[in-house]
Amino acid sequence: MRKKAILYYGLGIFFCLSVLLPIYFLIVLSVSGRDAVYAWPKIFYVANLDWSMFRFFFEVEGVTRAMFNSVLVASLTVVFAIGLGTPAAYALARYNFFGKNFYRIAILFTRAFPVAILALPLTVRFINLGIYDTIWAVVIVHTALALPFSILIQSNLFQSVPKELEEAAWLLGCTKLQAFFKIMLPICMPSVAATAIFAFIISWNEVFAAAVLTVKNRTLTAFLISQISESPLFFQITGSFFLVIPTLFFIFIVRKYLFSLWGITNK
């Protein structure tokens, strides 16, 4: 029995290391300076701290702006994905109406679409609308990607709240809207926040649509991929560092909700 436990923990730690080591290497390289990126043989720890890569990174034209754009696009995507998604999710959770199943299936169906199929025709449309190469173009596509998730996840969350709580509020004189904001939302707040973080991550990490829809107003991912054949490795590494660090933080915050967010794929 003892031996078996060692085996299981050994395996567990092995898989942990496979996940963590590449991220560890990224961080080591990012703070060791340019020379360390090209050093041979490599040192497996930070020999001496050197922030020069960060300085260089931010001095490159367009980087600060791309980073700012990424934050802005992801934040706006959150606003739209939650703003449009929450009412729809509530309708799915609390009402029975004609077309409900059709709506649900149509939402599920959207997952089968490659991003390319959205981004290409929208480019043409956005040029006509005059919003091509603006952050709004990217926000719209990212919302289209995040909205289905937001709807399905939140409708599951709302469903798990007993209906009686709301009914009690109605009896005590709350309107439906008041009951939603005073009862439903406070109960669901943590999980709605988790949904929002997920929408943020979807947008923050998205490459294809952002790269296709922008020329000057790049997001960080679009900026990095458009420069990838010309930029030196140390620049790419610093870029990845800034892509990865915020999401590490976010995944840590939402770790408890991962299952309620992804468990729905079983339905």
Next chain:
Amino acid sequence: MKELNKVMPYLLLAPSVVFLVFFFFSPFVETFFIAFKNAEGGYGLHSFRKMYDDLNFFVALKNTIFLLFAVVPLQLVLAVWMSLTLRKIKKFRGAILYIWTIPLGISDLAAGIIWLSILTERGYLNTIFLNLGFIEKPELWLSYEHPLLLFAAVAIAEIWRSLALVLLIIIAGLQLIPKEYDEAADVFGAGAFRKLFRVTLPLLKPSIQSALILRSILALEVFAVAVAIGGTNLPVLASEAYNWMANYLDYGVASAYALVLLALSIISTLGYLFFLRTPADAA
């Protein structure tokens, strides 16, 4: 009041419906028009012929499909293995699970660059090889001279990045299986492998199915990982669509590529639905 209750759900749905019709379903339909439009304004297979004649098309198609076959099955095996391991772990279970799911938030572009920095000429892998005495000087593995290694590198980065998604779905599925089944199998003296193939996996089929559908669709879309590691030496369908769009400004061919991607997604989804269907009487 009664009236309002009837209209209410539609009012609540309306914003999302309007948005999705405008920015999801109508562009989807439009893709077909763009792909089938000819230069003269009529409709035909002009763009598809151009795509077919493109030297990169079959290479990209092959790479994309081979990546799917290299990545997804291995991810499934690893995910089942990891979740069964996790079942036996009591202490630090939460911490281990958290670490395993970290890549869920990591961008595919960053994942590609991370693995590039590990596998590159003067990277960590070669340093380990040096210490083990396999090589004496930096060796360049990721070049067009070693297409197989290039392919393997992309596959590894892709497996590393997206295993967490499969893992979460499988673990969620395992939690739905009552412990009694396991105990019953033990009582009847089933060995570990027999238990896995006769009890656990069949009961896990719905989860396996949804994991495979979701992951295959995403695997077909592989883009940033392949570009970061392989550059132009490992074209995939999505990177070709991007090239035709951003560099050659030919929306028709780009849309044709997008439609090929869509067709593959649909074929793989239908395939899983058919081959992993649960018979009605067994459910």
